[in-house]
Amino acid sequence: MAKSLITINKCRIENERSIIIPELNWEMKAGEVWLVIGPNGGGKADFVNALSGNLKMLPNMDGKYENLFQNSTDIVSLERAARLIQEERENDESEYVEGGVDIGRTGRVFITEGIIGTIKKGEPLPPEAKQLDSDPAVKLCGIEKILDRGLKYMSTGEIRRTLLARALISKKQFLILSDPFAGLDVQSRTILLDFFNNIAENAGKDENLPYIMLGMERWHEIPDAITNVIEFKDKKIHFCGSRADYEKIIKQRTEENAANAQEQKEAFADELGDTLKDTEVPIGIMYAAQGSTNISSWISADYYHGADEEAGYFYNAMVYPFKGLNIKGAVWSQGCNDSSKSVQYKANLLDLSCDSLFTSMKDRVQNAVN
Numbered sequence: 001m002a003k004s005l006i007t008i009n010k011c012r013i014e015n016e017r018s019i020i021i022p023e024l025n026w027e028m029k030a031g032e033v034w035l036v037i038g039p040n041g042g043g044k045a046d047f048v049n050a051l052s053g054n055l056k057m058l059p060n061m062d063g064k065y066e067n068l069f070q071n072s073t074d075i076v077s078l079e080r081a082a083r084l085i086q087e088e089r090e091n092d093e094s095e096y097v098e099g100g101v102d103i104g105r106t107g108r109v110f111i112t113e114g115i116i117g118t119i120k121k122g123e124p125l126p127p128e129a130k131q132l133d134s135d136p137a138v139k140l141c142g143i144e145k146i147l148d149r150g151l152k153y154m155s156t157g158e159i160r161r162t163l164l165a166r167a168l169i170s171k172k173q174f175l176i177l178s179d180p181f182a183g184l185d186v187q188s189r190t191i192l193l194d195f196f197n198n199i200a201e202n203a204g205k206d207e208n209l210p211y212i213m214l215g216m217e218r219w220h221e222i223p224d225a226i227t228n229v230i231e232f233k234d235k236k237i238h239f240c241g242s243r244a245d246y247e248k249i250i251k252q253r254t255e256e257n258a259a260n261a262q263e264q265k266e267a268f269a270d271e272l273g274d275t276l277k278d279t280e281v282p283i284g285i286m287y288a289a290q291g292s293t294n295i296s297s298w299i300s301a302d303y304y305h306g307a308d309e310e311a312g313y314f315y316n317a318m319v320y321p322f323k324g325l326n327i328k329g330a331v332w333s334q335g336c337n338d339s340s341k342s343v344q345y346k347a348n349l350l351d352l353s354c355d356s357l358f359t360s361m362k363d364r365v366q367n368a369v370n
Helices: 044-052 078-090 107-116 136-141 156-169 186-202 243-276 313-322 340-350 354-369
Strands: 004-014 019-029 034-037 056-067 073-077 174-178 211-216 228-233 236-242 287-289 332-334
Touching: 004 044, 019 044, 019 236, 034 044, 044 056, 044 073, 044 174, 044 211, 044 228, 073 078, 073 156, 078 156, 107 156, 136 156, 136 186, 156 174, 156 186, 174 186, 186 211, 228 243, 236 243
Parallel strands: 034 211, 034 228, 073 174, 174 211
Antiparallel strands: 004 019, 004 056, 228 236
């Protein structure tokens, strides 16, 4: 019988103010690789944060919570990467250093701090930092060539791989990757997929490798190593079982959604066609894109600070193509900014109700007709 690693029986999740999830039952055994999935706000993030100790997991009456990884769990997420970059920008001292460039902490320094603690700026590098080039974790994450690059100059994929390397080198026993593939290019996604499968297949066999869990918002690009799925919705467990059983459910949902989507498209097209039949009002398109890097890393410093009035690449690529077209106005929302809250962009965008948006469009067309 497989060894139990985490046991949650009649437990609740709470923060300092209230109970978030009133009751949970779940068990993770040796040999299992779990995917935690579900929409934002459904309970997935609460579950992951409770496992890592960021929220409280407490037994209810006659309940039990046992976790072999307590105090030895690390989370690699979009939010953590954004916070790290924000910290580096807030601590930038470029205006006080010779040459006017402060690269901040490098990947080498950041990873070493996970082993020995904080390294003061300007201090000589300790022996642990100099040995990183040959460390297996560094090679596994593919960051040998960027160890001496400033964190704030790393790409989205590079910063996540650096976080992973730090977690491995600091000997954490349980590693949770939360939406690790979001916003990455093909090469970075491939590297992370290989990384996940490698760790998952060897967890428990190699004492230097942690057990691993994946958190995703939707069923897309799921690593082959995943064996089990737990799905959260409305602060409750919506599904808990094998990957094979969940794939059957996903197939059924896809077929049902496709049928419903087709009906909605046809109904909307008919209604819009009837409304626009006797008008010359153009149909508009709203386009939105999200990136997980700060906008200042993509445009010149002069343009960013307002000294240069020439339009940059973003204007040329995203706005100029619409110039001269018969469009009254445009809604353009750029996801990159210089706030650690940029990761909330998707949630904020989805708060714009499509129903209310289309209703507003319809009302404007009808007013134009009248």
